[in-house]
Amino acid sequence: MKRTTLTRFLIEQQRHENALPAELRLLIETVARACKTVSHSVGKGALGEVLGSLDSENVQGEVQKKLDVIANEVILEANEWGGHLAAMASEEMDTLYPTPNRYPKGEYLMLFDPIDGSSNIDVDLSVGTIFSVLKASDEVAGRDVTEEDFLQDGRKQVAAGYAIYGPQTILVLSVGTGVYEFTLDREVGAWLLTDADMKMPQGKREFAINMSNRRQWSPGITRYIDERVAGAAGPAGEDWNMRWTASMVADVHRILKRGGVFLYPYDDRTPGNGKAKLRLMYEANPMSYLIEQAGGAATDGFIPIQDVAPTALHQRVGVVLGDKAEVARITEYGKAN
Template identity: 70%
Template sequence: MSITLTRYLIEQQRTQGALPAELRLLLETVARACQHIAISVNKGALGEVLGSADTENVQGEVQKKLDIIANEVLIDANEWGGHLAAMASEEMDTIHPIPHRYPQGEYLLLFDPLDGSSNIDVNVSIGTIFSVLKKPNDDPNVIEPVSEQDFLQPGAQQVAAGYCIYGPQTTLALTVGRGVVMFTLDREQGVWLLTQENVQIPADTKEFAINMSNMRHWDTPVKRYVDECLQGKEGVRGKDFNMRWIASMVADVHRILMRGGIFMYPWDKREPHKPGKLRLMYEANPMGWLVEQAGGAATNGRQRILDIAPTELHQRVSVVLGSKNEVERVTAYHLEADKTSV
């Protein structure tokens, strides 16, 4: 008998004691919102959702029509349920507190409504990434206004994280701290069905994902690692590597969860004042936790991503994640370079 997302979450709540009821309801709401986004993605040109919206987000990036649609769907679906105190999105300047006309919950939701926007118009996989934190509250009897500071928690304090990938199948990957599970959307029934439990990333791999066109801008440790991969069997690694790069973090991480690999989006010399390109709160933290829960590792090249204390809502970070032994090798190269430069 197929297990639906609702049944899985209820069993986690009832038998495992690992999931509070309010968090279960929140995750179901996020999943339903992803179903709605999937419909818009699948319609493509038929739904007049392709192309640019001729606007920019807080990072100065040109927004696609689907970026805005997905953001609105997630807000509309989640603000009235009573599970949240506030939301934050990669597409919004600041946080979105729950309006006073709705009950306020104890959780904070962060999301990248549509990751991989550059792939929308060419029909390549894109996705939604989300992270759930618990609102800090020293006195449970006092409801205080939500601030950006409430969101600035290390990724290790996440209580749920996941992504939905809109590809040939629409798949939801989820963790509540008890491993990674995956659900596939049955479009005919309109339900999420459990298709994989206890997802595990192999510790070793022969695949790496990085944008090779930026090689001239990389720091020495990244160049060293990629050079070794390119040397193949004749080099120090003693094996041939394949390179994969989809330019959609959701798609690249999904491949790694399914069969292993390493994904790198490192610091480079073009914008030396920025620690990286990807967002800590909306991308690196949720993806880092999923990867760790599947037996992999995630660092910024020097330290565990989930241990980084955020200082701002749209903070950027370098990302190295995937198969544990490869991530540890890249991290060791960075630390070794730091020692020799002192």
């Protein structure tokens, strides 16, 4: 069976769906090419001397893996010269990265997490790349881009996606017309469409959460998880499975394909003062965009994530996403406590 390539899919979206301008199409193709390069580095592992950590920390205070830095440079270098972007921002950098003056300034902004789940790199488990694209203000054509230009709520995203580097390398993408999956054919170097207009299964009894954080959960999260762990004998009335990969890309991809709910909630203090792990701009917003496009729901435990007003480039939020009914139940439990 002849499959549709990513390039053909994007051109058809441009021509027939009027879903994306030519510049956005070219930007997505550039990101996809960069992900192929990152996939090659991941695949080489120790043979490519990309394993292990560096003697440095990122802006989050996290020790950087070698591959974090390599992937960050690959994505920056691939996208800086094409004329599609006015600036980029990465989880691995303190502040934004403006398009160098020697290159044309584009009309889009991109935020990305070069390697999500980097703790998995050295033990050969799945990791990924997440990206989000925003439209820049018309004003940036005549001035330098600032961090404030990036602080748009998730509803303003014009495209989002992730690549997952596992047994297969997969690109999951949305430009606002649904969610589409492409698998990298390594023999020919092409992204081929393998799942069109993905819809997340509903009613599946599976959750993903880091149980080691149980002591930090709010009463609402504790109640929800305890009911599921109790199984058929408990209030949920059914047995549930738990999965946890320590890579948001891997865990969300499984839920997107198989259903269920993913939780990385605030701790037991109030959201305004509490501690959260995941980054709004680099992780929560793009994943929420994809999940909603696939028929699911995503909240910070209280309101839809895409309605959260950003206040900082590296802002963190609680994340609850997946099955609509389960996300609604968790939100209800949170509000009750």
